[in-house]
Amino acid sequence: MEPINTARLQIREFISADVDPFVSFMTEPESTRFLTFTNEQTTSEGAKSLIELTIASYSSEQPMLAFAVEEQASKRFVGFCGLNPHDDATVEVMYAVMPEARGQGYGTEIAIAISQYALNALGYHRVIAPISPTHQSSQSVAKKAGFKDHGLVKMPSLPDKAHLFVLEGATR
Numbered sequence: 001m002e003p004i005n006t007a008r009l010q011i012r013e014f015i016s017a018d019v020d021p022f023v024s025f026m027t028e029p030e031s032t033r034f035l036t037f038t039n040e041q042t043t044s045e046g047a048k049s050l051i052e053l054t055i056a057s058y059s060s061e062q063p064m065l066a067f068a069v070e071e072q073a074s075k076r077f078v079g080f081c082g083l084n085p086h087d088d089a090t091v092e093v094m095y096a097v098m099p100e101a102r103g104q105g106y107g108t109e110i111a112i113a114i115s116q117y118a119l120n121a122l123g124y125h126r127v128i129a130p131i132s133p134t135h136q137s138s139q140s141v142a143k144k145a146g147f148k149d150h151g152l153v154k155m156p157s158l159p160d161k162a163h164l165f166v167l168e169g170a171t172r
Contacts, residue, residue, distance in 0.1 A: 001013060001058075001067070004113050004114070005072065006109045006110075006112075006113045007109070008071060008072060008073070008106075008109065009069055009070065009071060009072060009078070009106060009110065009113070010069070010070050010071075010072050011067050011068070011069050011081060011110065011113055011114060012067060012068055012069075012070070013055070013058050013067060013068070014051055014054050014055050014066065014067065014068045014080070015055070015068070016055070017077075018051065018068045018077055018080075019048060019051055019052070021077040021098065022047060022051045022068075022077070022080065023044055023047040023048055023051070025047075025079075025080075025096065025099075026041065026042050026046075026047035026050070027042060027043065027044055027047060028099070029042070030099075031096070031098075031099060034131075034132050034134075034135045034138065035094070036157055036158065037050075054066045064082070065082055065083035065084070065085075065091075066080065066081075066082035067080060067081055067082060067114070068080050069081060069097075069106070071101075076101075077098065078097060078098050078101035078106055079095065079096050079097040079098050079101060079106060079107075079110060080095075080096055081093070081094060081095040081096070081110050081111075081114045082094050082114075083114065083117075083118050083122075085124075086128070089124060089125040089126055090124065090125070090126045090127075090128060091118045091124045091126075091127055091128070092127075092128050092129065092130070093111065093114055093115055093118065093127050093128070093129050094129075095107055095110045095111050095114065095138075095141070097110070107137070107138070107141040108141050108144040108145050111129075111141050111142065111144075111145035111147075112145045112146070115127045115145060115146075115147075115167050119167075119169035120169075124169065125168070125169050126166060126167070126168055126169065127147075127166070127167040127169070128164060128165065128166050128167075129142050129147055129164075129165040129166075129167075130153070130155045130157075130158060130162035130163070130164055130165075131162055131163045131165060132160070132162055132163075133161070133162070133163060139163060139165070142165040143165075145167070146167055147165035147166060147167045148165065148166055148167070149163050149164070149165055150163075150164040150165070150166050151163065151164065152164075
């Protein structure tokens, strides 16, 4: 994937320099509270294995659609995002911002950029974001990014009902 540049950020493939900040994020229970990682993936060893597997996948026939986010000016790692295809038309988006980078609009900037990439570069028609009813900040990000709340639904990947936020692309 070619890097995606926004006004302040760059979304790019993970590199080895991202391992430490990624592991730091993944091992902080408050940071992963609303994310669907396994218990193993939220340990130091599990998080390190996950990012190493992701980096290795980029040279495979089926690369993971998981990416690092850094500030363009400082090159500081500020988060990560990813896409999980559901079918040929629909892809699920996820975004996460490092605790020290929250409250600056980065989540919205990431959500808009990765969603537009999914719709325009990858050809998906719909981007979805299932979000916990108690995760108000992520719901706010989705709304600011143009997603519409389709109400509470049961998602196979989640233990409880979630608000299903949907961003529709242009129909072809």
